[in-house]
Amino acid sequence: MVREFPRTGDAGGELRERVAEFVNHRVIPREPELDAGGPAAARILAGLQDEAKRNGLWALPLPVELGGQGLPLTSYAPIAEAEGVSDHGPAALGSSTLLDALMLHRHAAPRVRELYLERLTTGRIRSAYAMTEPETPGSDPLLTETRATAGPDGSWTLSGRKWFTTAAAEADIVTVLARTDGEPGDRHGLSLLLVPTATPGFRIVRELPVLGTGGQWEIELNGVRVPADHLIGQRGDALAVAAQRLQLGRTLRCLRWLGQAERAFALMRTRARERTLRRGPLGDHQLVQQHLFEALLAIRSTRPLVHEAARLIEAGRDAHIEVGLAKVAAARMLQHVADAAIQVHGAAGLGPDTPLPGLFRMGRMARLLDGPDELHITSVARRVLREG
CATH class of the missing domain: 2.40.110.10 (Butyryl-CoA Dehydrogenase, subunit A, domain 2)
Incomplete structure (x- = not known):
């Protein structure tokens, strides 16, 4: 039986609900096959992409001129959480190409744009x-x-x-x-x-x-x-081109990590409600309640940091400090929530019957992806010390 996960975040809207429905009921059931990779996974992904296009859910954050729906980053942010509930959500919904598509659109030669850009944004190449x-x-x-x-x-x-x-x-x-x-x-x-x-x-x-x-x-x-x-771009301009995608890329990762943390939290809550011990439901134990509280606190405390980073990026303002804070907080949060969910599940949380091992793995990887925690901590601290 496919378990449905809650709609992520507090902000809402009909579009976000439709994305959450698609990820919960179309993408998550195919995760084992998608995780395996190879030609079969490619065919399944292509089918999901066609379905997303038919349902009007394709390429939501991409600019209209690139075949997307042009959602501003702050409008897309809660949807990115819903997409990110599954690792395969962004690819199935056509948003995973955003960074590369913007890079080619802004910096590639005309012939290169003609060769690759339309095929990339429509999902025909990766x-x-x-x-x-x-x-x-x-x-x-x-x-x-x-x-x-x-x-x-x-x-x-x-x-x-x-x-x-x-x-x-x-x-x-x-x-x-x-x-x-x-x-x-x-x-x-x-x-x-x-x-x-x-x-x-x-x-x-x-x-x-x-x-x-x-x-x-x-x-x-x-x-x-x-x-x-x-x-x-120009010869020798790699760092300038890369800098344009770094802040947006890190923020998108954080949004998707929030979605994955919500998935782990939902599993933990269900386990606490449904698992019965000799003395009653597992959720009646104070230590289990503490795991739930701390996990929820981590999610709710991290979300405003990530959405503030998105707001500043959309406004074209300097977001180095906010992105650094969000990246470290979101990585720690995902690892913490996934670990707590595993603890509440006991041995079942270590096995293949739940996505928790993969969510925990992503939480640990998150502390190194797009720069280790230490890099962001020192960078933010130095900027704070230089201010005022």
Whole structure:
């Protein structure tokens, strides 16, 4: 039996309810097959995407000129929570392409936009973003060693390795951070290049299981040659282009983590209500009540931080402090809520019959994704100390 999870957040609306219904009843039942990956998962995802399009739920946050519905970020924020209840929700509903679509729309050459953008936003091709490298701290992109060399005809030849590249095995195009000038450690000389994965020299090295599950990949670029116009933005402008997607990307992750935390909380509440011990329902025990209280407090305390970050980004204001606070709080919150839900479930929370192991895994990963907690803590603290 498919368990329905509550509509996430306090803000509402008919559209958000429809998205929640779609994720609860169409996406979640297919999670085991989607998690397995491969051609079967691709067919299921394509079917869900077609259904989302027919129901008017496709690409809600994408600009209208890119085939989306143009929802402002603050309007989309509660919907992003509902989508994020499942890891596969954003892809099924066409919002997972937002960062790459905006990047190509703003910074790609006209021919590249014509080649890829419409196919990306309609779900006919998939994209990935390759930044971190083995043996190179991901929190310091200046140490990037992957090299892109310009040829006499202006084309680029890339050599290097990237890892923890999400969905690289299914991607048709990958945006690669590479050094086009200078040496590792230099502040200037980093560029972004779009690499079709069918290009000779592009190779999937291995899958990198994270706490027992897949989805992350190590890739190799061995003399991969791409045309001159596959440079995204200007030569040496990678950090400026990446900065435009970082704050939005981190905020979107936080919104989706809120949705996943709500899912874990719903499971915990149901377990406390329905599990009966010799002395009555599990929920009658004060320690279980404390788990419920602390989890709810964590969710309700984190949500305003994340939505404030979204509000500032939408207004075009500096949101570095708010995004840093939201990212650390949301990552800690998801790990805490998932852990509490597992504790209330006992051994059942460790097994394959609930999504709790995956939610806990995501909570632990969240404290490293898009920069470790320590990076955001020191960055926010330094900004606060500089103010006033």
